Each structure stands twice: as structure tokens, then as C-alpha cells.
Amino acid sequence: MTTDAPWTGRKADAVDVVVIGAGHAGLAASHLLSRHGVDHVVLERGQVANAWRQERWNSLRLLTPNWQTRLPGKAYAGDDPDGFMAVPELVRFLDDYAAGLNAPVLTETTVTRVARNGDGYRVSTDRGTLQARAVVLASGACNRPSVPGIAGKLPDTVKQLTPFDYDSPDDVPAGGVLVVGASATGLQLATELLRAGRDVTLAAGEHVRIPRQYRGHDIFYWLQRCGIHDERYDQVEDLARGRRLPSPQLVGTRELDLLDLNHLAGLGARITGRLAGVRDDTLMFSGALRNVCELADLKMQRLLAQIDETADADGAPAPERYAPTQLPGPPVLTLDTRRDDIRSVIWATGFRPDYHWLDVPVLDRKGQLIHEGGVVASPGMYALGLPLMRRRKSSFIFGIEDDARDITQHLVDYLRWPFPESDARSSSWAGAASCRTTQESVLSMNNG
Template identity: 30%
Template sequence: MSAQRTQVVIVGGGQSGLAAGYHLRRHGVDFVILDAEATPGGAWQHTWDSLRLFSPAAYSSLPGRLMPAQPGETYPDAGHVVDYLADYEKRYELPVQHGVHVKAVRRDGDRLQVETDAANWSARAVISTTGTWSRPFIPAVPGRGAFTGTQLHTVGYRSPADFAGQRIIVVGGGNSGAQIAADLALGGIDMTWVTQRPPRFLADDIDGRVLFDVATARRRALDKGHTDTGGVASLGDIVAVPPVRAARDAGRLQARPMFTRLTATGIQWADGSRAEADTVIWCTGFRPALAHLAPLQLRGPRGHIATDGTLALGEPRLHLLGYGDWTGPASATLIGVGRPARDAARTIAQLLRE
């Protein structure tokens, strides 16, 4: 199959891919965005019904276009984010091809070959922005295969209405675990929340604006060789968004320690005590979706690819964007992805000139 040619292929059309496209356009670079989703909005199309941003709309924006406020909401919901991303894609006429699955990226002389289920592309550079939502992680807990109830991950949760009359175990002490536990508790569901360590709630006045500033300050300090202050992790693990705050203050978010095993009908703790359950919801995080980059043989410990900023150290024509702090401070957030996207576009534009 002959390959279509372009200067840059962006793999992924969510918030990171759009931000990268915005900055490449400003440099006059020819590019295409290949997105597996059938419609605009990235992973935001698949979140649970009650999800809200950590920050007001004005502090949750991609470069060049402020997110408009959502009427009646201080913290916009996921649907509002989807609408914003769809408008952003259209406003800047970004060349996104939806419903295209990228299968592999390979070296091909002085270019990179991008293989998809629709067509192949030949590019001078590639920006991978596939995120983590498509790679949910569930730990190997003893007895997981013996449990006869339902098990699902964060990605499969939608609303308390789906669990009426059930006994639910929510596993995970991060933001997803706290928000889903709060959602179920406030929805009147019989819910037990278990966490690896006691939950650490951030102060009520800390939202995404503060977290972005803290993450950025930490990165600047590390770049200057200063002592690591711990960044966001030093403040806590859970942002006290209004539903979480309400459930916590009502005494409905009392976490129990992590259990040692699943039984056929529930969970069991180290002391032998048990809890019966119909469903276990694993809010246990994600791994970077990097299978398409496997032919480049760049992955190191924990599945990460070594980077300098967004640049892959083992392949100077590849940039990774939006996977977490290892690809830029707060780069997995709407407000945080703009700066590393700008830096990646600038570096690529320089590479193309050379």
C-alpha cells in the first residue's frame, strides 16, 4: 500500500492532539491528526455522568480559545468539554480524520511510517497523543477470578442508577475513586470504599488552577537543580470537588483499608472479616496507550518511553504529549497541555527546517 505523505502525523485527536495541531498550524507545518474516535471530544465522551472539571471554564482552556462558561455551573461537566473540543477542532479547521485506528509507527529511512486501518502515512515527525483512557489498569488481587459478581473499571461506570439495590465495592484512593464513591453514596447505594492508604483530601480551596501552578513550579525547580518539593503529590491525592465535599462532610466517605483477596461473593480483609458485594468497581488508574509505538523499541521501565520534555530520547522524530508529568507538567490536563504542545511544535518546526 502506498503511503500518503505529510510533514507531521499527530496520533490522537483529543485535547493534546488538538493543542499540538494548533501550534503546528502557527508554524505553517503541514500535518494530519488521526483519531480513533468516531466523533470529536476524545475520552471525555466516555466519562461518568456526574464528572466535573476541577477548575472553572476559563482555567480549563486550550491555547488560543477560552472555554466558555457553562450556564449554571462553576465547574463544567464532561458534555460541556466535548462541545468545547468539537468547536475548537472546527474553529481552527484542524485536519482531523476520525475513526482511524493507528496500528504501528515504524522507521522508514529518514521518515516515519504510520500504519492505520484506513491508509498508511509517511511523515518527517510524529506526535503521539493517545493518552491513557484506552488502557485501564486492574491490579492482580488474589481471588479476582473467583468473584462471581460483576467487575468493572472506572471506564465502565456511568451513574448510581445502574446499581440500584446492589452492594458495591469501590477500590481506589485517587480522584476517580473518591468521585465515584461519592456519586454512589449520595445516590443512596450501599457502597464500601477501600483504599491502599488513608485518603488524603486537598484543602477545599484548592482546584485545578492551583494544581497547575504547583506542578509547573515543581518542574521549574527541578530543571534548575533545586530540591524536589513533591509538587501536587505533597498536597494530597483528592481534589474536594463539591460532590466529594458533600459526601465527605455527611460522613459518607469513610474509607476502609485495602482487602487482601476477593471471595466468590465479596471481599476479605487480612483479619478475616468480610463484606458481601454484587459489583466491584476498580478505580485503579491507567497505563499509557503506546502499543502503536512498539516497533520503535523505545519503552523502558513501567512502560514509559524516556523523554526530554516531549522529545523521545531514542527517536528524535517522535514526541509524546499528554501522558502525564513525564511529558510536561500537568500535560494530561486541558490547561496544562498548551505549553508542552507549543514546545513540541517549535522543536518539530526547527527539525523540518534543518
């Protein structure tokens, strides 16, 4: 039984597919669902590209070059293909894309609950409810900053911030600042704070060191050229580790080739090991800093050697050689927040998705979505935009297209089952949401 759903602009409160999230992933899914003629709506808690508008710092630029920034049916058309988009430009790019879509994007509509109902899902929002046969979770991988439990032990004299609280160095109180985390976020914020004349300590655990440019091209050119970005989730040796990998130490500019610990030390940062403990006013850092630097250097050399095989065959310019990470003297193991004047801590310790509204048993004990290449462990439920979801490039904007094509094809087959794809979409399709079919399709995707 359906009723009017005027808040959606639709005649009925039933729809084949609800896409949750109008970021690049949700919009790409909508584009492809329309191409398949699938009835759907996109629900968005704020505006299109909401996280980019609300939750990113001012100086941020995409890590990927403009020529690579594209979505299904839309490529970068500006005059600086080798540049890197700042956030306002990316928001315009996504706004333009959304404007060209056929499906309604219902903005300012927050999903409050998704639960299994009959053969589909009841999607509750702060504006009303919808019944959907299938759901695409495109709500993002970075909804909440991941802050370690140790944060609760810091003394009250230290102000704690996450990247969500940070727009510019003005948001950080006077005095020394400890940036925890050595991914792109941690290094970019630390660099900006150092340039603003701040006294910065950076706590580094395992990290990914790669150069911006290599052998005449952007590193992302090589990752694509060598097939590394296309490596599939079911071919990756340690998938769990691959999905946890911190973002590479990169910044979207051609001005700086290596945003690494050497660069930070050169700007005057104090580099410590991972923040391992807090006792009263004393911060304790891991003594494993040398090893995490050695691991990062070795992995960078291995990646560059892999690129060299292709680059040599391509006749690319001679390889650059990079000095190993050089730590100035023995690492600092403890700091006293009072004596050493640490007034603030920025937790650049990663992000995680927020599924508190998802009332379907598809989360593991660590709160991660259980899925096989984006096919979630509940019939008719799909994900998009998660790290290494189907390919190494899955979490990048340019990486969404191939994943979204696979996922929408699977979804369309699911909706049409048991009718062949050539049949018109059948509204009589009802109770046959067969797990068997879903599993078979998953297997065929694995072999693809």
C-alpha cells in the first residue's frame, strides 16, 4: 500500500531505489541508475557535496590532478589539467553534475533509520519515510574523525581538535601544537601550521611516503598506467590491511615534490613516534619511529621499482633518487605538556563512516560494513565510495565510475530477477528477493 509523499515531489512513498548521500558516489550512482531507467531518489542530509562544504579545511586541494577528476558522463573541462581542485571548485563541479541528473536529489533530508521491511527497506528521514526495494549506501567513508581512546587521558590544559574543527591555523590556540598522524591530513596541517610560525610536533606511526611527481609525470598517472589503481579487491593479498591504509603523504600542488617527514623536519617540526600513552601531563611516544620510517622508505622504493618497469619501457626520463627519511638525532620519547608548552592536539588519526541510522545487521564487531565488493550482506543493499571497495581507486572521485557501473548492474539484475535483462522492468516483481541469486551474482562479479 502506498500513500502520497508530497515531501518527495512524488505520487507515492514507494520507490525502487533510495540512494543515501549526494556526494560524488551517490550522484554517480544516480546518473547510472537513470541510464538503466531505474526509478530512484537521492537523499542528502545537507547540500550536494555536503562534507566538502562543511567538513574540510580551507587550504585543502584534491590529491588527484584535474585531468583525472571525472564522473560517469562528465570530465574536467577547465584549462589547468595538471592543477589540483580547491574545495569550492570541486563543489561547483559536483553541483553542475547534480543539476544534469534526472532523479530528484532531496537535499536537507537526513536519513534517521534504514530497516528491513518486507522484501525491501523502510527508509525513515526527518521529512517522512520511503519504502525502497533496494538501497545504495553512498554516505561516505569519512563521516566522523577517528579519535583514539587515549584522547580521554589528556589533561584539560590541552585543547583537542579534529580536522572537522580546523579551517586554518587561526583555529589553533597559541603555543605548541601536537599533530597526531602522518597521513596526508596530518602532514598538510602540520606544514600549514609551521608556515604560520607555529611550534609543531608531529607524532608519526605507520605512513605512506610517495613523491608527487616521478619520471616526468604525476604519481597518479603512474598508478593508473601501471594498473595499480585498477587492482581489484579480490586480488589484493591483505584486503583488511589495504582498506586500513592511511592516505599517502601528498598535497595537491606541483610546488612540493615530497611532503614527507624530512620536509617537516626541515621546516622545524619535532618528529616523534606514535603517541602511545599519556600519564598526567606526560605524553609518551613510541620508540618504533625508526622502524616505521624504514618501512615507509622500503615501500616507496618497492612502488617506484614497480613503476620503473613500465616507465623504462615507455622511455620516460631517468628515475629520481630520494634520500631515506632522516631523523634528526634520537627520537623524543616523552613530552611534558606544561614544561614543553603543548597547548593543543590535532587528531589527524583518520576518519570512519557513521552508520548509526542503519538498523540492519550488516556491521561487524568493529562497526565496519560487511560487504563483498560493495554488495552488502543484506539483499538489495549496496555500498559505494569505501576504501578499496572493489578496486584500489575506489575511494577516489575518478575511481567511482567503474565501481558504480558494477554495482548498478548488479542492482538492476537484482531488481529484474527472475526476468531477463531485456524484459521491461516488472512492477509485479515482489517476493522473490532470492539470496541465492544475489550470491550467484556476487560470485560472477568475483570472477569478472
